[in-house]
Amino acid sequence: MRNTTVLSEITAICPDPIIAVDGKGVISVFNPAAEKLLGYQADDVVGKMHIRALYSSEADARAVMLTMLSSRLGASGKLEGYETAILSHDGTRIPIRLSASLVKDGDRRGSIGFFHDLTQQKSLEANLKKQSITDDLSGLYNQRYFYSRLSKEMERAKRYGGRVSLICIDLDGFKQVNDRLGHLEGDQVIRRMGQLLQDTIRDSDLAFRYGGDEFMVLLPNTDAEHSMNSANRIRERFNASCFYSPEFAAEGEICLSMSLGVASTDGSEPVDHLIQRADMAMYRAKHAGGDCAVPLQGCADIKTQDAEAIA
Template sequence: MNQVNERVMISLCPDPVIGVDGEGIVQIFNPAAEKLLGYSAEEVIGSLSITSMYPDLKSAQRVKRLLYSDLHGAFGSVEGYEASLITAAGKTVPVRLSAALVDEEKGTSIGFFHDLTERFNLEQQLHKLSITDELTGLYNQRHFYKVLARELNRAKRYKHDLSLICFDLDGFKQVNDQMGHLEGDRILKTVGKLLHDTLRLSDVGVRYGGDEFMIILPDTGIDDAVKTAERLRILFNKQSLSSPGRDNALECSVSMSLGVTETNGTEKPDQVVKRADLAMYQAKSSGGNQSVLVKQHMGDVVSMASL
């Protein structure tokens, strides 16, 4: 095959193709590479080093080392190596690289880069779906325990405060029974939006199951956690059409019973959850629409009057 035909095939290749000389200076840069990376062939061929297209020098050096080894394919080749390239605009693009030495003595090589952006986006979407409650947009129970275990370790290691709020909705069953699940879903969505709008970025809101919710509050002592619980309760009562005392035609009233506890990170996740759950049931059995706290290593339960 002559050089003209080779150039035509490279130019028609749907994947970016970049060839470099022994110094790493770009000598081949096809239209697909122009489209992906935002450079024109004229501005890179013969002048730009391939290293400037990687996130850092070490990343470029690693690819070169792989070419001269059999760690990711036979000697003189790299097969299906996942890396990242940096576009002219500074955007990071995930790629799968297959490359080969064209001339070992001169060090010239050619690489084919397959854009993995679509695959990565799909993987991220699937991951988000796997850890998120579809109705409320909050995290689900499975993700909750992963985050709680991580935050417990962090609290123990750095001696930071960590608090947990557990709450459920008073009167929610009556809503579903008397007004239907669509109205119940609307209330759950209201809770999800309330948590999204109110919590800090570092806090983690979770739909634990049914009408029960959890909130992980890193770097937060119990006094501040109680303030957060009360703020949520009051805001919910203001925003919800079914709040107690609201003048409306709804047949049921819904409020929050919240349990709050703290930990120094030395406990197992289930121990902290059980204590927060106990406080929540204490709030509910005391009439609901209030917050109750339980302190770690203390048997007393401290009730807070509804505000």
Template sequence: MLREIPSRTKIFIMVTSIALLVLVNGIYSIYQIEQIKTEFQLVADNDLPMSTVITQITLTNLESSLLLEKAHGLSFSLTPGDEHQLLAQLREDLKQSGKAFRFTVNSSRNRLKRSILTVESYRGSRRHSRLLTLLNVLEKKHLQFEQEAGRMIDAIDRDDRPETEKRYALATAEKNELQKALTHMLSEIESLTTVSSVSVLRNESDMIRNKALATLLTFVIGLWMVMQINRIILERDRAQSKLEFLAIHDPLTGLYNRRHFISRLAEMLNGSLRYGYDVSLCLCDLDHFKKINDTYGHVVGDEVLRRFAQIISLQIRREDIAGRYGGDEFVILFPNTDAGSAQLVLERIREQFAQEVFNLPDGRTCSLSATFGVADFDRQIPEPSLMIESADLALYEAKKLGRNRVVAQSNSFSLG
């Protein structure tokens, strides 16, 4: 018997698996998109603001450079009355410029240190470490510049022209070194920012590729599962069809079994009563079949039964109904046919079967015959069992007459 629950369970599991695969693919895609957003945010938070920081440092350095040039220019035009006041103002301005420079550098350094701690596995942590090293170099260069500029102002205050020119040259050299360091750091930031953008774009392309592969994999697996579901459904349909066939057919001969034949006979007789068409019924069996079965075994006996059923199927019409009644007994129902017309068909079946030659296990051959009894439907007694009994009486009469013949029902037959 076909079990419904396992097949339904398999189908449910497969459909659920497809849904889970699609869900996992969607979650993975969302995760990839969030990763890309994080990359862009890190670039915005850590790389791009550094360009602003460098701009601030450059402006502060420019201010210090202007102070240096101003101090050097004043060394040629100072008057004794305002010399002390102007030099004091220059020292204060230079001091404030240095503080502003160091404040900007320290703020940037602290920002980079926090970034290194927070980005964790983010590849930009190395980039931040490199920028931190460059900031330390800038701070050192600016400190050296401040020292030389301060010494130059001291030389101006002492009115020591050679020392002033010497310190001015050294401060200018430090200023140029500082400017080179600033230029190098700015180019480094631009390069690293570009690298970050390229990295983000590469990650985005990888995400799209992975999503495409995941979608393709989901499609392939889903297609395979649909094919499996279709195979299960086809197998169920074939099994169901086979069960339905076996429920109404004899497994050996392929003809209708007795139970289904009786139901078809009842339907046909009801139709005859309603519409008035003729119906005839034949009951037949094989002569001395038991002897063949007992002597040569069921293999030969089954072959004889199958061949007789094939001959019946070949000789009757599409609308005629044939069945195995039991053992070596067969029944044939002829709608729209009286017993006389059915007798002609049965004679052809009898003659063809009598010509059949069967091979025996001992190397010999044998032939068999069949006996047929056919009866018309009597509307006065519209019972299927009575019509079968009438055909059985005709079969009995044929056997009394010597077998291997067809006998139609006659008025002399009595059902009592």
């Protein structure tokens, strides 16, 4: 009796949720911390609810038990630091770190586990990851992440027979903004570009600040024709919304326009070849006067003058 009282007192003051189940998997201990985390009252679950109801699937619940029976995370019959997720009363998925042990329950084996809430930790990790792949000024993905995602999308296109396209964007006249209006206004233009791209591209597309006033848009599962449509949509949206665009700027005033180059691939070429083609197509658009999008279909379409232009 004394041991039962001590156990009850320990579970009551423990800051982490403690949940025990009997040999049939029915919850037998549900401490106040578990009530607070999951939104259930102990009276509503003890002796009434099966532990499987707290997991998002049968497979998750089964994985916990199988891991506990193995020695992969601690001795057989014990579990230490196993990361999974459980469901609160309102269906919210809560990431947890579980440490548990099998206990004897008559002829059956029950278990008792400590559930440590990882919500804040996972949120912090997600924020740190986002910061590491995001350009602070534009809010778009950064150049380092660009190379990583482009490589993966090209490998996917090569393996499954799809297409992936790239739009290279450069702002014509951006130097005028910095020289005549100052770098603070130039920064504002970059911020607006970031928001414009996020508002204009599809959910499946990714926009990056490649450097300075140059941007890249990655379009998975998209051929050259459809990526040209996307490029023109971006250019038209820019002209309709930017105060310095050709549609708004009077003669003699600062005028910003877009030069866009489009390249598409089946993933069989090196990554830097696709980037070079998109870059060269952008320079063709720039030499044509800007405010236009130009496609470059393949390496055979690259001329010596193109290479000299970007050298």
